[in-house]
Amino acid sequence: MASKTYGIDFGTSTIKICRKGQGIVLNERNVIAIADRDRIIASGDEAYEMYEKAPANIKVTYPVRSGVIADVGNMMALLSQFMYKISGLKKPGSADYIVATPTDITEVERRSFYDLIASSNIKSGHIKIVEKPIADALGAGLDIMTARGVMVVDIGADTTEVSILSLGGIVLSKLIPVGGNKLDEAIKGIVKRQYNLYIGDKTAENVKKKLACALPSLKASVKVYGRDVVNGLPTETEISSKTVYEAISEYLYTIIDAIRIILERTPPEISSDIIDSGIYITGGSARIFGLDELLHKETDLKINICENPAETVALGLGRIMEESRLNSLADVLKPKMLTN
Ligand SMILES: Nc1ncnc2c1ncn2[C@@H]1O[C@H](COP(=O)(O)OP(=O)(O)OP(=O)(O)O)[C@@H](O)[C@H]1O
Numbered sequence: 262m263a264s265k266t267y268g269i270d271f272g273t274s275t276i277k278i279c280r281k282g283q284g285i286v287l288n289e290r291n292v293i294a295i296a297d298r299d300r301i302i303a304s305g306d307e308a309y310e311m312y313e314k315a316p317a318n319i320k321v322t323y324p325v326r327s328g329v330i331a332d333v334g335n336m337m338a339l340l341s342q343f344m345y346k347i348s349g350l351k352k353p354g355s356a357d358y359i360v361a362t363p364t365d366i367t368e369v370e371r372r373s374f375y376d377l378i379a380s381s382n383i384k385s386g387h388i389k390i391v392e393k394p395i396a397d398a399l400g401a402g403l404d405i406m407t408a409r410g411v412m413v414v415d416i417g418a419d420t421t422e423v424s425i426l427s428l429g430g431i432v433l434s435k436l437i438p439v440g441g442n443k444l445d446e447a448i449k450g451i452v453k454r455q456y457n458l459y460i461g462d463k464t465a466e467n468v469k470k471k472l473a474c475a476l477p478s479l480k481a482s483v484k485v486y487g488r489d490v491v492n493g494l495p496t497e498t499e500i501s502s503k504t505v506y507e508a509i510s511e512y513l514y515t516i517i518d519a520i521r522i523i524l525e526r527t528p529p530e531i532s533s534d535i536i537d538s539g540i541y542i543t544g545g546s547a548r549i550f551g552l553d554e555l556l557h558k559e560t561d562l563k564i565n566i567c568e569n570p571a572e573t574v575a576l577g578l579g580r581i582m583e584e585s586r587l588n589s590l591a592d593v594l595k596p597k598m599l600t601n
C-alpha cells in the first residue's frame with residue numbers, strides 16, 4: 262500500500278478529489294484548455310474561465326461526457342495536472358486510488374477509469390473501483406451495510422443516476438442522460454426563441470442557478486447579456502423565472518419518470534423501507550429550488566435533499582478509505598448489479 266490514498270469522482274462538469282484523512286482537497290471544473298493541438302495552457306477552473314472566450318487555436322473541452330471518459334488522452338493529462346496541484350510537487354509520489362464509476366455502464370467503460378490512472382504519468386499503487394451510488398449513499402451519511410433498503414438519486418451535470426441499495430450492494434440502478442447541462446441547453450433554446458437572443462453556456466448556467474425552480478410559483482427575473490439573433494449586436498434583456506420554468510420542467514419530469522420506473526421494479530420489502538425513510542437526492546442539480554416539493558408531490562414519498570449534494574460521492578469515497586468496515590466496498594472491478 263502506498264502511504265497516500267485519493268478518492269476521485271470524475272464528474273462531467275466538476276472533478277472532486279478526496280484524500281484519506283484530509284477530506285476534499287480538490288473541486289474544480291473538469292476542463293482542459295489546449296493551444297495549437299498539443300500544448301496544455303490551463304486546467305480546471307482556470308481553463309473554464311477561457312470557455313467560450315478562446316480564439317480558434319485554443320480548444321477548451323470537457324473530457325468526461327455522460328458520466329464516462331470520452332477523451333482518455335486529455336483526461337489523463339488533466340489528472341496529472343490536478344495531482345501536481347494537490348501535492349504541490351513537480352512529481353507527486355506514488356499513491357493508491359479509489360475511483361467512483363456509474364453502475365449502469367458497460368464493462369469497457371468501467372475499465373477505462375482504471376486504465377486511465379494505470380496508464381497516466383502519475384505513479385499509482387493499488388487502483389480500486391467503487392460503484393458511484395454506494396459512495397453517494399455513504400457520503401449522504403447513510404448506513405448501507407444493513408438489510409434496510411435505500412434509494413439515492415444523483416442529479417449531476419450530464420447524468421441522473423437512480424439507485425436502490427441494500428446490504429452494501431446495488432439492487433437496481435439506472436443512468437439517464439439528463440442533468441444540469443440539459444437544463445442549461447433548454448434555457449439557451451427558449452431565450453433564443455422568445456427573446457431572439459443568443460446566450461452562452463455560462464450565462465445559461467448562471468440564469469439557472471438564480472431562477473430555476475421546480476414549481477411555477479417563483480416570481481423573479483434577472484438581466485442577461487447576449488447577442489441579438491437578428492441584428493447581431495450585443496444586447497441585454499430581462500429573463501423571468503416563468504420562462505426558465507417553461508424550459509426546464511420537461512426534463513424534471515424525465516427524471517421523475519426514471520424514479521418511477523425504478524420504484525416499480527423495487528422488491529416490495531425494500532419499497533416499505535423507502536416509504537419509511539424517503540428518497541435521498543444528491544448531485545449539484547439537487548440545489549434547484551422547490552425540487553423536494555415537486556418530487557414529493559409526484560411520488561408521495563419523503564424527499565431528503567443532501568447537504569453539499571455535489572460532493573457526496575467524494576465524501577463517500579473518503580469514508581470507504583477511512584472506515585475499516587467499509588474498505589471491502591472498493592474492489593478492482595465490482596460485480597455487476599443484480600437486476601435491471
Ligand atoms: N444552485 C444550483 N442550482 C441549480 N443547479 C446547480 C446549482 N449548483 C450547481 N448546479 C448544477 O449542478 C451540476 C453539477 O453537479 P455535479 O457536480 O454533481 O455534476 P457532475 O458530477 O460534474 O456531473 P455527472 O455526475 O453528471 O457526471 C451542474 O449542471 C450545475 O449547473
Ligand SMILES: [Mg+2]
Binds near residue numbers: 271415417418574
Ligand atoms: Mg456526479
